[in-house]
Amino acid sequence: MGLEYVRISPGFERYMPKDYVDLVKYGQFGRQMDVQQLGQFKELVEEHPMCAGCFMAYFIRVFYAALPNPEDTIVIGTAGCARLALSQAAVPFIYGNYGDTNAVASGLKRALTIRFPDKVKDVVVMAGDGGLIDIGFGMTMHSWFRREKFTTIMVDNEVYGNTGGQESGMSPKGVQLKMAPKGKQFDKINAVELAKVAGCVYVAKLAPTNPKRIAKTIRRAVLAARHFGPTFIHAYTSCNIEYSIPTEKVLEDARKREKQDFGFYEWMTDEVKEYFEELERKPEEVRT
Amino acid sequence: MPEQRVVDADYLLLEAPRERKFITGAQAMAEAVKRANVDIAIAYPITPQSEVMHLVGDLWAQGYLKDYYRAEEEYGAMSAIAGAVRGGARAFSATSGPGLLRGIEAIASWPGHRIPAVLGVLTRVVNAPLSIQPDNVEIAYLLNCGMVVLHAENQQDVFDFTLASFVISEKVDVYIPVAVCTEGFFVTHAKGYVNMTPEDMKLPPRDPYKAPVPPTDCEIPPARIQRDAPVQKSNFMSYLIHAVWQQEVWSSNIRAMKYIYKYLGGPIEVVNPDAEVFVVASGCAAAQGREAVRYAQMEGLNVGLVKVKSIRPFPEKEIREALSKAKAVIVPEHNIVGWLAREVKAVLPNNDRVIGGPRVYGGMTLPVELIMEKVYDAFGIKKQKKVVV
Ligand SMILES: Cc1ncc(C[n+]2csc(CCOP(=O)(O)OP(=O)(O)O)c2C)c(N)n1
Ligand code: SF4
Numbered sequence: 001m002g003l004e005y006v007r008i009s010p011g012f013e014r015y016m017p018k019d020y021v022d023l024v025k026y027g028q029f030g031r032q033m034d035v036q037q038l039g040q041f042k043e044l045v046e047e048h049p050m051c052a053g054c055f056m057a058y059f060i061r062v063f064y065a066a067l068p069n070p071e072d073t074i075v076i077g078t079a080g081c082a083r084l085a086l087s088q089a090a091v092p093f094i095y096g097n098y099g100d101t102n103a104v105a106s107g108l109k110r111a112l113t114i115r116f117p118d119k120v121k122d123v124v125v126m127a128g129d130g131g132l133i134d135i136g137f138g139m140t141m142h143s144w145f146r147r148e149k150f151t152t153i154m155v156d157n158e159v160y161g162n163t164g165g166q167e168s169g170m171s172p173k174g175v176q177l178k179m180a181p182k183g184k185q186f187d188k189i190n191a192v193e194l195a196k197v198a199g200c201v202y203v204a205k206l207a208p209t210n211p212k213r214i215a216k217t218i219r220r221a222v223l224a225a226r227h228f229g230p231t232f233i234h235a236y237t238s239c240n241i242e243y244s245i246p247t248e249k250v251l252e253d254a255r256k257r258e259k260q261d262f263g264f265y266e267w268m269t270d271e272v273k274e275y276f277e278e279l280e281r282k283p284e285e286v287r288t
Numbered sequence: 289m290p291e292q293r294v295v296d297a298d299y300l301l302l303e304a305p306r307e308r309k310f311i312t313g314a315q316a317m318a319e320a321v322k323r324a325n326v327d328i329a330i331a332y333p334i335t336p337q338s339e340v341m342h343l344v345g346d347l348w349a350q351g352y353l354k355d356y357y358r359a360e361e362e363y364g365a366m367s368a369i370a371g372a373v374r375g376g377a378r379a380f381s382a383t384s385g386p387g388l389l390r391g392i393e394a395i396a397s398w399p400g401h402r403i404p405a406v407l408g409v410l411t412r413v414v415n416a417p418l419s420i421q422p423d424n425v426e427i428a429y430l431l432n433c434g435m436v437v438l439h440a441e442n443q444q445d446v447f448d449f450t451l452a453s454f455v456i457s458e459k460v461d462v463y464i465p466v467a468v469c470t471e472g473f474f475v476t477h478a479k480g481y482v483n484m485t486p487e488d489m490k491l492p493p494r495d496p497y498k499a500p501v502p503p504t505d506c507e508i509p510p511a512r513i514q515r516d517a518p519v520q521k522s523n524f525m526s527y528l529i530h531a532v533w534q535q536e537v538w539s540s541n542i543r544a545m546k547y548i549y550k551y552l553g554g555p556i557e558v559v560n561p562d563a564e565v566f567v568v569a570s571g572c573a574a575a576q577g578r579e580a581v582r583y584a585q586m587e588g589l590n591v592g593l594v595k596v597k598s599i600r601p602f603p604e605k606e607i608r609e610a611l612s613k614a615k616a617v618i619v620p621e622h623n624i625v626g627w628l629a630r631e632v633k634a635v636l637p638n639n640d641r642v643i644g645g646p647r648v649y650g651g652m653t654l655p656v657e658l659i660m661e662k663v664y665d666a667f668g669i670k671k672q673k674k675v676v677v
Pocket of ligand 2: 050051053054055056057081157161162238239240241242
């Protein structure tokens with residue numbers, strides 16, 4: 001397991017960067033931390049260059065705290081805001097070309113399966129709505145059709161945040177954004193239903209208002225992907241810059257959207273349901 | 289499937305006994321893949337490449353490869369290759385013309401991501417109107433990526449170049465992808481004699497830890513840094529990092545040259561080195577250049593050939609030396625843009641000696657007579673001579 005590689009060789013502790021020593025001593029590697037303890041353990045991501053108050057940044061922080069096996073996880077991202085924090089975490093990160101996350105993840109997951117048939121290696125894609133549902137649409141869909149065993153998390157800020165606020169297929173109808181000067185002409189794409197029909201075995205939609213629930217959803221998505229097939233989480237993560245949401249109002253906005261159209265939704269195949277019923281009866285096995 | 293035993297790469301490439309077979313270029317490429325201990329091949333159909341990937345699929349079905357699938361489209365295929373290679377696997381794919389262009393954004397990023405993969409490029413027209421005929425204009429698009437680009441003249445080259453490419457690409461001081469190009473149909477669907485290494489021998493598996501950039505497999509210590517450039521913390525850092533990184537990629541490309549010497553006998557082949565007039569050609573056009581040399585000899589004209597095997601790294605020094613005394617340099621090409629003539633012109637002093645052409649559009653053959661016309665011009669033979677066959 002990756003844990004072997006996380007530990008510092010005896011005698012070298014004082015030569016290692018403090019950041020690293022803290023990560024090994026007080027971090028999440030090899031331990032199951034409760035996200036509600038955030039702030040009391042060394043996190044996998046701390047400094048990053050995302051906008052102050054960005055709700056996506058908050059979601060990413062919880063995501064790392066919730067990973068069931070961070071020492072054996074590889075995160076794949078793409079151009080877009082999320083990658084600014086993902087690339088600063090103590091979990092290997094791959095940054096390909098815009099929109100190619102699910103194709104890269106397919107190749108990576110297969111290579112890891114060939115090379116480490118007896119080990120668990122989790123692969124998680126985290127990318128924006130533009131990356132996954134617009135430009136990378138075909139690759140997202142086909143990874144699901146092919147039943148590739150990794151998790152896709154869409155951080156949906158309903159806009160192309162990183163290029164300065166153009167409309168995306170996930171922007172709500174009517175909203176006026178750059179490149180939609182008369183307002184967006186068609187409805188938000190129903191990504192969750194697409195994921196279901198395309199073959200995902202576990203699908204969830206949420207507004208990240210409740211860290212415990214985010215953590216549980218992420219853990220479930222990763223574990224289900226490990227054993228059964230593709231899984232998908234659609235998370236509302238507002239862009240306070242492009243939608244002019246004052247920093248102190250981002251949570252309020254998320255709560256509003258939760259009531260409106262981002263109520264918690266979870267769906268899984270019977271097989272996955274059985275697996276969780278069994279597993280969650282003996283939670284100590286979650287990490288295996 | 290015969291049991292394959294791993295043998296040393298140098299032994300396989302340079303010393304192992306060879307058996308002569310009469311096979312197509314597509315078969316030659318697949319036979320090389322069979323001996324290359326490839327972990328995963330990712331396929332997408334496009335004529336005339338498909339034949340290669342059908343044959344490679346069969347190899348997987350027989351157990352020579354560990355994984356194989358048809359990707360959604362070329363961009364997906366080339367991105368998945370990038371994922372598989374980053375994960376530590378040895379990977380192969382092939383493409384043609386429009387498929388190459390569809391995948392080009394991903395392909396162009398491979399060298400910078402330090403992806404040692406082998407890509408077969410079985411050339412085909414790109415420009416409209418649509419045609420499935422061969423034409424190698426697509427190689428022009430590959431030249432600026434940073435990858436090693438080899439251009440095979442015939443079935444034997446396809447076999448040798450492909451097998452050697454896996455070894456060259458994974459050398460720790462190279463560690464960038466290699467494209468093995470050859471003309472679709474003319475080579476892929478035509479048969480020629482190929483001396484092949486034994487079927488029951490294969491290259492050692494890829495060792496992904498012998499790498500300037502480690503694989504992404506969680507078997508190395510974590511660090512707060514992403515696996516790939518750019519580190520876009522700020523524009524200031526990103527341009528510096530890009531510049532430094534690209535310098536290293538292009539240096540790696542140049543470092544491939546010594547292995548091209550070792551395994552392929554050098555980047556060029558010179559026929560009749562004391563000639564007055566030279567034909568400089570790559571791929572299929574080199575075969576026609578060879579014919580032109582034969583014709584010229586029969587007519588008592590002192591004509592030589594420089595066959596360019598490696599387009600990247602481009603053999604600047606070698607070409608300059610070989611052509612130092614040439615009066616005229618004729619560059620026939622299987623494309624209308626003349627990318628090879630531009631390359632040759634760029635490295636030669638007195639480059640008004642370079643005669644760009646003849647060139648043909650997609651699908652057309654390149655008759656020796658067209659090359660001979662340029663030869664007569666070069667010798668100042670006014671009257672159109674009838675070619676002696
Ligand atoms: C092929 C290609 N097209 C466009 C871009 C420019 N680009 C960079 S980030 C981005 C938008 C990101 O939007 P999204 O995926 O929704 O993520 P967000 O930044 O909103 O989190 C675009 C279009 C690119 N890098 N590559
Ligand atoms: S632009 Fe929007 S999504 Fe991107 S970091 Fe800033 S607030 Fe977050």
